[in-house]
Amino acid sequence: MADSDSEVVTRLRSWLAGDYRVETTTDGDDALAILGDVDATLVDRDLKTASGTVVASEIERNAAHAMAILQYTEPGTERYRFTADALVKPVSKKSLLETVDHLLRRARYDDLVAECATLAVECGALEARTDSGFEPEADEEYADIRRRLADLFTELDELVRTFDRDDFRAAFMTCDFGRNTPS
Structure with a gap:
């Protein structure tokens, strides 16, 4: 999971850690580096360094991971279209x-x-x-x-x-x- 907000990362990690092995970062370059080690990816569009759009595009280009985009805008209104699911922030535990x-x-x-x-x-x-x-x-x-x-x-x-x-x-x-x- 990669999100630019460390509080979001901490909260989502706590919701997932009991059931899943979770890798987290607030940096786009780090997110790209760990892609090969994960089964699914949650990525914020506003990551530091490499933007979430770059990370999301890389994931889709390789078609190696299932992915969801974390975003503050309503689904369907984003500037870039991905084949990924979209989770609208703030994300509920149930939807996550x-x-x-x-x-x-x-x-x-x-x-x-x-x-x-x-x-x-x-x-x-x-x-x-x-x-x-x-x-x-x-x-x-x-x-x-x-x-x-x-x-x-x-x-x-x-x-x-x-x-x-x-x-x-x-x-x-x-x-x-x-x-x-x-x-």
């Missing part, structure tokens, strides 16, 4: 905990989808082997991958059942549908 829960579920979803894709590639590589007569029923490595995929699909199904429309919107906002690709 709900937002963090949403962010962590979305991050878990992204991790599960990425693992499914990796395992699907491994399955395809095994199925494409031409060096010998590949028999999926007899190949233990293939069976292990298929079992892991089945477990991941079950976990994804259970996780998606907890999603609301904002979670689905956030999941699809990060997709590159319709983006021009180089020829």
Whole structure:
């Protein structure tokens, strides 16, 4: 969590510390430095040094973290548009905990989808082997991958059942549908 106001950082940290490992800072450069160590990010748009806008843009560019913007303005009126959720200050404990829960579920979803894709590639590589007569029923490595995929699909199904429309919107906002690709 990164906010320019140390009192806000202290208050929000106290609300989260019982349930989550929390990293905090009041400095944008420090926030950028710890991005790789966190599962979800809450960032104030008015950070010292690197602005919250720079930090938020960096997070979105890397698409590595679920993020919420902390701001004093009403959602939708900010100068910069992010795919992130927005928490309007002063933040209530209930809205903070709900937002963090949403962010962590979305991050878990992204991790599960990425693992499914990796395992699907491994399955395809095994199925494409031409060096010998590949028999999926007899190949233990293939069976292990298929079992892991089945477990991941079950976990994804259970996780998606907890999603609301904002979670689905956030999941699809990060997709590159319709983006021009180089020829």
